[in-house]
Structures are given as C-alpha cells and as structure tokens.
Amino acid sequence: MSIHTPADDLAARGAARIDWIRSRMTLLAEVRARFADEQPFAGHRIGMSLHLEPKTAVLLETLQAGGAEIVATGNHGSTQDDIVAHLRGQGMTVHGTRADTLEQHHVNVAAVDAARPSILLDNGADLAALAAARVDPEAVAAGDPTGGTGIIGGTEETTSGGMRLRTELAGRLPFPLIVINDSLLKAIGENKHSVGQSVVESIMRITNLRLVGRRFLVAGYGWCGRGIAQYLRAMGAKVAVAEIDDLKAFEAAWDGYRVGSIVDLASWAEVVITATGHPDVVTAEVVDALADGAVLANAGHFPWEIDVPGLYARATSRTVLDEAIERVDLPGGRHVVLLAEGRMMNLAGREPKGNSIEAMDLGFLLQALSLERVARDPASLVAGAQPVPDAIERAIARGMLAAMGAHR
16 A cells, blocks of 8 residues: 655645645536636636635636636735645746735735736735726726726625725726625625634634633624624633624624623623624723733734734733734733734634635635626626625525535
8 A cells, every 4th residue: 555645845735735625625626617618717817815725726726727817816824835836836826925924915916916817806805906096087988897907897705805895995996896795605604604613613723722611702793703603602612792783782692692892891701702894893992901811813804803003012022822822911910812913813823724615615616606707797797896696696505505415
C-alpha cells in the first residue's frame, strides 16, 4: 500500500485541501460541468474580492470552467497562502497574502479594479466603491449601461456590502449588483446555520474554553446572530442578546434569550460576540462595563464592530498569548481578551475553516447562477442593488433538498 502526501510546497498543499472540499460540493460540480459546455463567461474578466480559502477556490474553478478570466484578491486577514499559490498555478491572477496589512489589502483591491473587469464578484462592496468613482455621468446620459466603466454587473456577497450599496453607493452605479445575502435560502442555510456552527466551532478551537454554563452575549439578532445564539445554547451556554431593533429584540425574547442593551448586559457576559454588520458596536463605554477578563470576538465581515484602535489606544500593555488570542491590559488593573484582532473570527483565527462545505456549496451556487444571469442577460436586471432572482433561489432549494436526501 502506498500513501500519498502533498509535496512540501504551497501549491501542492492547496491543491490537496481543495480536492477534499471539491469532492463535497456536489451542487457546484453539476453547474461546473454545464458551464464547461456552454461557456457563459467567455470574453469576460471577473474581478473578485472575497475570502481566499478552499471553498472560494472551487467557485473560481467553476467560473473559469465557464470561460471567465479571473483577477482576484482576498479579504484582510483571511487569505490562505497555499490556496493563492494553487490558483495562480491554474492561470488566475491573484493578489494578496495572509500577512498583508490593511493598507496592502486596499492596494490589492485597487489592483483588481485596475484590471478593468467586466463583471464583479464583491464582498463588502469594496470593488463597487472603486467602480462608482469611475462612473462617467456623460456616458450614463448617453445610455451606456456600464457608465463608462465597462462593468455590466456583478454580485455582492454580504449584508455589510448590501448596506453600503443601499446607502453610501445608492444611485451611483448604473449596472446591476445582485446581493446574495438578500437570499432567504442563504440566510437560512449559510448565515443562520453555518455561521452559527462555524463561530461556535471557532470559539472552541481558538480558546479551548468550556461552553457549558458560560455566559455569552451576542450583539445583533439578524440571521447570523440568530444562528450563533442557537448553536451556543445547543452546546449548553447561557446566552443573552443585545439588539437595537425593536422587532428583532422582540423575536430574541420570544426565542427565550435574555435581551437588553449591550452596555447593560456587558457586565454579565464572559464572552461578547458581535454580528451586526455595523461599526462601533463595542465602544469604550461597553469595555468599561465588561467584567475583568471578558473575551471579545467579532463574527461580522468588517473588522470595525469592536473599536480595536480605541481599545489599543487605552491599553497599558498588550500581550499575544497564543495565535489569535491577545490580552489587552487596561487602566485600573482590568484586562480583556481580544480574538483575531477583532477580525472575522471564523476566517481569521487559528487554522480557519469558515462556514461548512455544504453551506458554501449552496451559497456559491447562488453566486455562480447569479453571475451567469448577469453575463447572459444584464438588461433584464435593474441598476444597483437587488435580490437574487426568485427562480434561481427556488431551483437551488429543490437541488439542495435532493442533495440532503431530505425525503428519506
């Protein structure tokens, strides 16, 4: 019997990891075969800014099989170097390393924009914001649906990016952007169940702490917050929810959680997990209310929910205790523990795994089919942010039920 192990180089290790992931992404496998035959992305360059990890690599392979040229970068702190090496070996242009600073990350995003993609695959609306700055009003007035950018449309992965598209970038983009996170299918399958699972798994892996009986405060009761709270409680944790929206707070209370403001609940919590999509959730006021030794973690896309610069500015000392664990000492002898520097903990922590393979198979199938719609028929979509077309959602729901063997 022979045992095969990947060679001691980044690309081979990345290829081996992707092989396992690909073998369990059956929905994408089916569409990849169809794309290879039909070539819906022939002649298009897809510019991507999304976490560069094995499941994303399978999505990029699928798009490349459909004829797309790929120019990509990751998100700050979540790029996996072996995956980047493998993708480059497959002929894709990929910018970024795990060690990149935030400033270098912005340079990487700008490099993707500078490649002048015709379709965007965005995460946090970073590429959309750069594209908006290039829109030519005269081209728009002349009827150019790309506004002089050459971009026919694209997708946005996150809630945070959807918020930016509907606020900061509202009315500034003449082409369509399908917000994948508007999908009820994704909300249930990926945001609630898979984020819930992966965040709890990451807390356990990074900290090695007991969950049973430990007091957790979840900030935000959107789909991700619902899932985190549910999975924590299933593991025996005591869970409270901080939510500023009256109806979501009502829902959390009826789901059986203790509910209040984040400041009022901070002193009760042993661990605080943010999942709101908004900046400045854990402020100096919240930190002052925390118990000595409280743990702070962020599950949101942007590293802004915990005011890390403000926390560091107040620190009397900082000590890296372990990978992704930092002790921050404060005046008066108190301290807090910060995980993954306030970045998305399930993709920026120790040996990050992210969401489950099956959930990302579903979510990335939404991406692939939405991008196909953009490539084939952009004129059928309105300008700006919009939800996934209903027909795509329902077709995927049927396929996922079959893949799960839900009838058995």
